[in-house]
Amino acid sequence: MKKLLLAVAVSTVAAGSVNAATVYEKDGFTYKLNGDFQVQFRQATGFDERAEVEYDDLELKNYVAYDLGNDLTAFGRLDFGFKDAAEKDENGSNLEEAFVGLKYGVASFSFGKQNFATDEFGIEQAIEVETVDEDRFEGIATDGDDTIRVDIELENVYIAASHEMKTNDGASAGIDGEYYDLFVATELAGLELAAAYQQARAYGSADSMDTWGISASYDFGFMNLAADYSSTDEDDFETTQYNLAAVFAVAATTDVALGMGNKEEDDADDITEWYANVTYKFPAAKNVSVFAEIAQSDLEDASGDDADMGFLAGMRVKF
Template identity: 45%
Template sequence: MKKILCSMIMAVLIISAGEAHAITVYKKDGVTYDIKADLQIQLRKDVGKDQDLDVEYDDLEIKNSIKYDIGNGFSAFGQLDFGFKNAADKPDSDADPHLEEAYLGFGYKGGKIFMGKTDSAADYFGIEGAYEEPLSCHAFDRIGHTDGDDIIGAAFKFSLDDFQFNIIATHEIEAESEKSDGNGTFSDIYAEMKFAGFTVGTAYQTYEASGSDQSEDIYGISLSYDAKFVKVGADYSVAEDELDFWNLFAKIPVKSINTTFGVGYQMIEPDKSSDEDISAWYANITYKFPAHKNVSIFAEVADTDENNVDMGYLFGVRVKF
């Protein structure tokens, strides 16, 4: 079975080598099957003490999407994504491709409901500037939860001219049974507005560990502006009684050389007076090949002001469709 799966994946990769977008493998009688891939390999030395240079498999994903038109504007859809990082990191083992996402749902116009293993609403929060964030992405990533195995959720999208509104809400079921140890429960929501080059986002999550009656609350707000010649963004997130998390980022695309330069700053302010603030910075450069924008090479350096921490750096290649 493993050989059959690998053969199918390799065939799709060979067929798609010249494509710039997702491939529609099948489309007939109201049924659409698409496949995507995100392949990224880095030569990386992490920020930290006594870190060695290593080949890192940051993304090795195959994404499968199927959608059925079931009439009267309704659709049914499914997603099945596999990651190959574990197998790549342990070539001498029998590590199988691991399951990234597996969910099913129904949609109607701009809305949808779904359930299964997938990202939480909080995962959509924040600005994206670094290839490898020195201090995590934000408070939701550092303290909270950005995915789940037992999620039910709903999403809605509305567009009018240059205004767009998106909202997504998810709930992770406790799921403590003979088949599951229970990983706690959380509920979260993310809302986003886009208009005139601005993107404003806000998120909230409340989490309760398995067997606990105490909840942890995390919330955040983000703002970015795309002026075409430069894009700037910032986000601020708070994990109550834990920490405040700041992100600042700016990038400048230089279209004449198909290159984008980026720089960012992060800071964590712990709530405990005995803990010191931690700050970090990073800078990166990305080149996209003119013939195919989904093929890129990139480099990044990063460092923090923590004691006994050395600067990190990476060089990587990314191919996706």
């Protein structure tokens, strides 16, 4: 589930998470650790689905930084995820991010295993999506193992650009080819606008797959209203998607989100999915929350029967 206010909420790769606990800080060296543990009971939207315990996030994120003087900082991240191991009863963990970089003033440069710039795009507020991806970028690729990235965080403008170097290790890493990504967001008087673009080229191919998206959100005080639109063009075959989302602060501790997503491919029926969820954060510890969600889509099986409604309830603890 992504935040609506990107330009305000986005932390650059050099900054570390705002929720991270500072484990050690001395003589210009900083070590931060943060975690995100989310476990839920869920029955997915679909046909003949069964309820199960699902691990959405089981993450530990390590951040280290050295102050090199003259406004220059060296940093590194090493993040592990354990949800696949928990669900599949496997030993070990999944390395999610591993990169190093330098930050000077408002700009940072990093390289390694990390998210693409377009991973920042999107306003979708579902806890889980089943039928429709969060956006078109999520449906293509949003991270890689050979990624170079630049982040620039100005007062009211955030810019990120990344390049996934040309590789042919798709069989093992899920990445085949090269990617160029750009994301820009700005916020003015409660209105936030964002745009993103990705050019993907498969290994050994001269043709590219181009994806772009735009989004807008506005803070009315009592609610946040947002929309995005994204499109992918490959070999004159177009896939488009839009999302609408509204988040209401019904109490100081409770948010309610309503939203829907629609995906349409050339020569195919469009797919629509809607959702509604509620999240309660405990007053004594805002990083502890419980939540519930229902979701439905207009998918039909071969016999014309409608998909069953999905639902979930769970708990999240982070630091």
